[in-house]
Amino acid sequence: MIVVMKESATQADIESVMQVLRQKGLDPRLTQGVEKTIIGVLGPKEKVRELAVASMNGVEKLVPVSNPFKLASRDFHPDNTTITVGDHVIGGSEPTIIAGPCSVESLEGIIDIAHAVKKSGAQLLRGGAFKPRSSPYSFQGLGEEGLQYLASAREATGLGIVSEVMEPGLVELVAEYVDVLQIGARNMQNFALLKAVGRTNKAVLLKRGFANSMEEWLMSAEYVMSEGNPNVILCERGIRTFETYTRNTLDLNAIPVVQHLSHLPILVDPSHGVGNSRYVTPMARAGIASGAQGVIVEVHPNPAEAWSDGAQSLNLDQFAEMAKQVRQTHTLVQSFSNETSVL
Amino acid sequence: MIVVMKESATQADIESVMQVLRQKGLDPRLTQGVEKTIIGVLGPKEKVRELAVASMNGVEKLVPVSNPFKLASRDFHPDNTTITVGDHVIGGSEPTIIAGPCSVESLEGIIDIAHAVKKSGAQLLRGGAFKPRSSPYSFQGLGEEGLQYLASAREATGLGIVSEVMEPGLVELVAEYVDVLQIGARNMQNFALLKAVGRTNKAVLLKRGFANSMEEWLMSAEYVMSEGNPNVILCERGIRTFETYTRNTLDLNAIPVVQHLSHLPILVDPSHGVGNSRYVTPMARAGIASGAQGVIVEVHPNPAEAWSDGAQSLNLDQFAEMAKQVRQTHTLVQSFSNETSVL
Amino acid sequence: MIVVMKESATQADIESVMQVLRQKGLDPRLTQGVEKTIIGVLGPKEKVRELAVASMNGVEKLVPVSNPFKLASRDFHPDNTTITVGDHVIGGSEPTIIAGPCSVESLEGIIDIAHAVKKSGAQLLRGGAFKPRSSPYSFQGLGEEGLQYLASAREATGLGIVSEVMEPGLVELVAEYVDVLQIGARNMQNFALLKAVGRTNKAVLLKRGFANSMEEWLMSAEYVMSEGNPNVILCERGIRTFETYTRNTLDLNAIPVVQHLSHLPILVDPSHGVGNSRYVTPMARAGIASGAQGVIVEVHPNPAEAWSDGAQSLNLDQFAEMAKQVRQTHTLVQSFSNETSVL
Amino acid sequence: MIVVMKESATQADIESVMQVLRQKGLDPRLTQGVEKTIIGVLGPKEKVRELAVASMNGVEKLVPVSNPFKLASRDFHPDNTTITVGDHVIGGSEPTIIAGPCSVESLEGIIDIAHAVKKSGAQLLRGGAFKPRSSPYSFQGLGEEGLQYLASAREATGLGIVSEVMEPGLVELVAEYVDVLQIGARNMQNFALLKAVGRTNKAVLLKRGFANSMEEWLMSAEYVMSEGNPNVILCERGIRTFETYTRNTLDLNAIPVVQHLSHLPILVDPSHGVGNSRYVTPMARAGIASGAQGVIVEVHPNPAEAWSDGAQSLNLDQFAEMAKQVRQTHTLVQSFSNETSVL
Structure with missing residues (x-):
């Protein structure tokens, strides 16, 4: 100071x-x-x-002059962290692709989507069972039933499961079913929840709060890590600005900056970042080009029929094309990394 | 739509x-x-x-064209809501003044502060027992012990008690000790917590999230109210902007706008809003002049020795002066209200 | 540094x-x-x-650790600056009230408004002759003809005239007609324009840019002052934030902070700040209560018929009531200043 | 409406x-x-x-429901616009790379940089002769002398010249020397200046204001175009947000959105966007991956010795590497465009 x-x-x-x-x-x-x-x-x-x-x-x-985070800081951990979920290494040589519907809607539906996204290259399946909704009158998710459907989809496809947990009292339950516990943007500074997931041994996907600085984000990672769980995956999903044309402003600047400050793997979520499926693929490419180690996107076989977030969901063809572009962009960026000693 | x-x-x-x-x-x-x-x-x-x-x-x-809130909307409840805590009516003819330290530090200390702020006109005592801190290494509050000290301060002075609750699992415990359950800015969209306090019969002080729109704020009030608890007090405490000179930007525009949209009482928190005690009194006056029904401020007998948030705490003399100015400003604004039929 | x-x-x-x-x-x-x-x-x-x-x-x-401004800084000029326009002292014992239509529309119209606002207590008349419009297809103002009408209104009423100048090449022309040269928010960092008004001996009303920090604002005052013109009046008129319910977010925090940093007088513009006449009066009161030395507001005899900015214009009755409330609030705040040695 | x-x-x-x-x-x-x-x-x-x-x-x-821009809108001009400067087609099959120092410092210096950036693939040379500086005490540029040096650099290398014009009265002078007139972010709504460059036949590089919406940006393009000059090149250079780790937040979301709304070519400026040379190359790649048709970056042979903006300037080796990565990323993105009919 x-x-x-x-x-x-x-x-x-x-x-x-x-x-x-x-x-x-x-x-x-x-x-x-x-x-x-x-x-x-x-x-x-x-x-x-x-x-x-x-x-x-x-x-x-x-x-202030000190970074207040220690365990999340690259100062004390110079090498990139990798986190293994099933067969897939997040932060490894392949880009991570996580896909699935905003909400789990039915057993059949989620299994069909799982097969489809796996075929196009996703390694993990996302789907909301407990949903944070700004209105108490909106659909709040299927709850544990949704988790059971996700577990069935894993059984059917081998894909790892990512789903959000919203309160400390449900961490144990959600952890029984999923491979990666997601902390949503609105809960990035729900410290009781951060401590609760820090006491599990599950990987944690920590989304950036839409008004949180990069420093606060890394401090929230520190909360999880300081409880003993080092497996934190960061995810940029857009911040609030004055611009109204996009739902949020996906802040890709955060990718190289956070990679400079921290050793943790970092993904981007272009679906929530821009809020319109029309712009998801270019922003997914841009995220990978900025250095992100993967993407998480919303996919629905028929977005116009989705129970929530249809406006930003890719259909299955769009997803297949996006996944291809993400992989090719990642390969190109990897090829640069050996030549960038001047940078 | x-x-x-x-x-x-x-x-x-x-x-x-x-x-x-x-x-x-x-x-x-x-x-x-x-x-x-x-x-x-x-x-x-x-x-x-x-x-x-x-x-x-x-x-x-x-x-979108509809306000998504109903119970919080003035459309369906044209008259102002008042909420009685002990002898004091929030939203009534007197301005509400809530004061106390950021953190409860000791039994003696909190009782001394309670006597002092009561003498200067406060009707409620605030104090943190469970503290949301952006760093896991910062002081996290005394927990239940802090609540016991607050209850003792109530016994000693008759002041009502306001304290923050941070997780659903602790709502019952905190509600045993306090008169008003505070939901902090970081938890404004912690929906599980909103539902939990909505199932109590305690008044709820709902702070605006620092990146939440007025509509989202009223939707969070709706969450509490839709569980059966109509006693929601709104509190503006500053939003995030590009300006760095102040800790946050206290958004007083929210006062008349929210009063137009909703019947709920609304307070301002200039301590967190500006983050520097030097500016707390003018912003408290301004809040009342904009129409707010009261203020909540941080007070400490010796701010330079406070365990947290000393930079924004008033000392006891400063608080006494502020309370006087708030009351006189409130009286003036009340005198206008009969003459403002043109507005 | x-x-x-x-x-x-x-x-x-x-x-x-x-x-x-x-x-x-x-x-x-x-x-x-x-x-x-x-x-x-x-x-x-x-x-x-x-x-x-x-x-x-x-x-x-x-x-960075240094304030980069010198002439505008209170460090080197501890006493408040006052600026005299005609009979009126800006920053003196009376609150400054500047009122008038967004655009000058006709000779008769502006003279009528001038008489009306003078009767209700305004000391200066505002009116746009050269208008900054975000669309090239919107009405751009009457130009020099509008300035002539303003000068006639001064002759008829004795009110000083405030009008905006938008380019260096027109400073001389506008300065012939007006008493106070206004620099609009969009031009706060139009450095050529700042230098040009700095070379006149007219008072300059410098509005804060809607995305400019307080430091940048004071640096723009410094531009004017460093050319030899010390008569700068600051005016807060709202900043851009994520909130969409108000047109801008009137940042009243800037009033006490800028008064701490600088000796220059400071006004508030609630009309542009909130963008809706419904909220202008409470925000005018709040501005004065925060310490501002006056207000500038848009007034039109029939807002629904105004050529521009009707949504935020007060009608004549609303203005009379606002002016009264502003004066009484100012008197109250002045009464505090002798007793605030503790603050 | x-x-x-x-x-x-x-x-x-x-x-x-x-x-x-x-x-x-x-x-x-x-x-x-x-x-x-x-x-x-x-x-x-x-x-x-x-x-x-x-x-x-x-x-x-x-x-509001209408886009207020017409000439800039893709609705009335479905095909992409290309703008030819010398041999180079902006918006064509090759990515545009504009490079050079923040300020022109000397004749020799600018010629050396011009040769160097040309060798690495730049088609245009940028350099400030008239500089917008937030402080009146900072170096304001060499003025016309700087323009003469730029013209000499063009003669020596064949590179087209981009330089900023800051006031209507200087448009004619600057246009004599340069190929592309730059409108800086602070002047995006300097309407007199927009009209003045609209009356020339030079290409105009229109930077987005750091607090301007995409709609306002396209309206400013409309100002230029409505005066008869259709050759507008848009340039995203970062917006203001609460995040302080980066100088601005480069808003790459604007690239696909603006391309959806408008037919004008669009570039990104990662140097001003992030403000630190360490992050310029990843953000340049990301900009191209999001669909931008080129980049403009600050380059200096010895950034630590630059007269201005050294912190964000690439050195010559870093620039050569960045240019290579930009070209390869552009080639990859072009290869996708034939296959993206599903998107």
């Missing part, structure tokens, strides 16, 4: 701040320039983040 | 859309102009919100 | 950064802690802001 | 709105459903956009 003093700060102001810091057991270091005085504050991160000198006389502002 | 067709849409495109809508049991009405064709879609709200025609040929965009 | 090094930075990385900084004639100071190394960079502001070490090995990020 | 009435609107409210609309020469069409009444308003776009019924009794909100 750095304390920046105002140009009008007096020597007494500076001394008061130094004293308060020392009383907190911290080690403040003064740097005085012609125009500006700054105080570097060293000490354990937790203490430093709780500093309350911002409103003292002569203080202009506090500037 | 309105379906806007592209200017290049063919008659066949229009027919296909009409047909899909009719198959869903909806009642589409066509309006064709010189430049534009629009299709008004009437039917039950839930069905209409699930429409999946956005990606059909010839469709430019879908435009 | 502070250079924050990564925890994995080597001693050689640190040395390289120090060397580059010294080569630029700067004076880097090293602070090494257990977890983090930071380099404070001292020197003339202009040089420091051009630093290009962000992508060097071992560098995590650069953190 | 659609007028949505409140559920509590009376028949008289509805009649009043219909009447005002008819008085304006518009043709309102009523649709009444069980829950909601909507009024579709048909008529010339200009008139409809000026509607002022939003604050009438019973009105909930206005919903």
Whole structure:
């Protein structure tokens, strides 16, 4: 943390701040320039983040300098993490492709979709059983019945299963059925839920909250990891901006930045990111080109008939084409990585 | 919902859309102009919100027209709702003033603060026992012990107690100790939690999520109300914008807009809104002047020593002055309300 | 500027950064802690802001610490600035009330409005002659003819005139007719225009760009002032956020923050801020309560007939009521200022 | 435009709105459903956009339905536009690569860079002669001298020249020297400037304002085109969001969306988009993968010595590698376009 003093700060102001810091057991270091005085504050991160000198006389502002995440940081874990689900290695040499309907609607339906997406190259099946809906009057998902259907689809196809869990009390139940526990964007800072999935040994797909900074996202990964579960997969799914033409603004900048800061694998979700199937394939390609290790997309045999999120679902032909383009783009990006020592 | 067709849409495109809508049991009405064709879609709200025609040929965009909230809407409940906590009526003729420390730190400390804020005019005491922290390494609150201290402070002063609950499994426990259950900004769309507090008979202080629209906020109120608990108090506490000088951007525009849309009482939280005690009093005044029915602020006898959020806490003298200004501003605004028939 | 090094930075990385900084004639100071190394960079502001070490090995990020504005800063000018236009002192003991139609529509019309708003307490008349319109097909204003009508309205009523100038080549022309040159939000970083109005001796009403930080806003004031014109009046008029219910988000937080950073007077424009006349009066009151020294609002005798911006225009009765509420709120806030030594 | 009435609107409210609309020469069409009444308003776009019924009794909100742009719209110009500059076709079969320093610093320097970027595959040279700087104390560019150096670089290499023009009065001067007039992000709604470049026959590179919607961007293109200049090249360069890790948020979603709405060619500027050279190459690849027809990037032989924007400039080796990756990604994306009839 750095304390920046105002140009009008007096020597007494500076001394008061130094004293308060020392009383907190911290080690403040003064740097005085012609125009500006700054105080570097060293000490354990937790203490430093709780500093309350911002409103003292002569203080202009506090500037944090430490990344507050450790287990998720590449500083302490330079190599990429890979996470194995069934036969598939997330973060490995193949791009991860996760596909399926927004909501599980029927046993037959989900098995048919599973066969279809597997044929086109998906390694994991997604499907909502417990659904977060902004309206209490919208369809809330089939619940455990949906999980049973997903498990049957795994049995029929061998695909791993990804499904969302929304509350700590249901983690155990959902974990019985799925291979990857999804934390949705609205729950990215549901800390009780993060701790609960951190106490399982399942892989966790952690979506970025739609108004959360990359730092907060990595801190949420840290919550899961600090409970003992290192298997966190990050997923960018769009942030909120002033633009209304797209449902969200898929923030692909997050891919290279997070890969610089962290060793965890990262995917993109263009379906929620743009909210319109017309733009899903170009954004899936762009995500892979930016360096993402895979995609998660919504697929439905007949989007106009889907119970939820039909507007952003690909049909099966569109999905097959997207999967091909994703694989070819990934192969191209991989071919660059040996030659990019200058970058 | 309105379906806007592209200017290049063919008659066949229009027919296909009409047909899909009719198959869903909806009642589409066509309006064709010189430049534009629009299709008004009437039917039950839930069905209409699930429409999946956005990606059909010839469709430019879908435009929602219904407010999806009912119980929270002023349309069906024209008069202001008031909520009584102990002796105090929230949304009544007096402004509500809720004050207290970010975290409960000790029994003695919380009782001292309670006496002090009561003396300056607060009717309710706030204090965190279970704390949402973006870092797993930060102080997480005293838990149930903190709730016990709050209950003792109520006994000592008669002040009602407001404290946050973060997970469905703890609602029963927290409800035993407090008078108002707070839902924090990060949990505004934690639907399991909303349902859980909706099944209690406690008042619920529902903070606006920092990236949630006013409509989503009222939908979250609807979640609580649709479970049978009508006692929802809204609280604006700042949204995320590009501006970095303030911690958040306290969105006072939300006060008159939400009062136009809904009958529920609404407060402002300038402490979290601006994040710096220097700006809390002017923003508290402004909140009341915009029409808010009260404020909730963080107070600490010695902000530089607070365990959390010291930068935004008022000291006791600052709080006394703020409370006075809030009351006088409220009296002034009340005096206008009889004369504003032109507005 | 502070250079924050990564925890994995080597001693050689640190040395390289120090060397580059010294080569630029700067004076880097090293602070090494257990977890983090930071380099404070001292020197003339202009040089420091051009630093290009962000992508060097071992560098995590650069953190600016200086306010880049000088003439606009309260650090070097502790007392509030007042600006006199005709008989009226902006930033003085009376709140400034500027009112008038979005566009000047006719000679008679503008004179009628001028009389009406003067009667209700306005000291200055606003009206658009050159209009910034997002569509080339929208009404672009009456141009010089509109300015002539405004000048006639001044003659008839004694009100000072505020009107927008949109290009450097027209500054001289507009300055012949008006008392206050308005720089619109879209032109806040039109640097050629800022310099041009800086070379006049007219007061300048500088609106905040809808996506500009407070720092950039004060830098734009600095552009005007550095050309020799100290008479800058700031005006908050709403920023862009994800919220769609209001046209913009009027950011009242900016009032106390900018007053802390700068000595310049500051007004609020609730008409553009919220975009709906229903919410203009409460937001005008809230602006004054937050500390603003006045308001600028759109007024039209028959808003439903206005050539532009009718949705956000007050009619004459609504304006009279708003002006009264603004004055009374201002009187109340003034009464607090002698008692707020604790704040 | 659609007028949505409140559920509590009376028949008289509805009649009043219909009447005002008819008085304006518009043709309102009523649709009444069980829950909601909507009024579709048909008529010339200009008139409809000026509607002022939003604050009438019973009105909930206005919903625009028309795209306000015509010349820029794909509705009236289904085929992609190509723009030829020298030998190079922008929007053609080859990706456009524009490269050069933020500021022109010296004659020798710019000629050296021009040779280098040409060798690596650039077809156009960029360089700032008139620079928009947020501080009046920052280097403002060499002015006409810089333009002369750019012209010399063209003579030496054959590369076309792109440079920014910041005020209407300088359009003629800048147009004498350059092949493409750049409109910077801060000037995207400088309407006088847009009209001035619209009256030249030079290609115009129109950057998206950092807080402007895609619709406003296309309206600004419409300004240029409506003056008679059809040669507009769009350029996405990042928008403002709450995220602070990147300088801006490069919004690649805009690429497929704008290509759906408009026939104009579109490029991406990853240098300004992310603001750190470390992330420029992955974002350039991602831009091309999303469908952009080229990139514009900042290049400097020694970024740490650049007079401005060094942090985001590639060095010559990095640029050569980026250009190669951009070409190969473009080739791959082109190969998909014949197979994407399903999309």
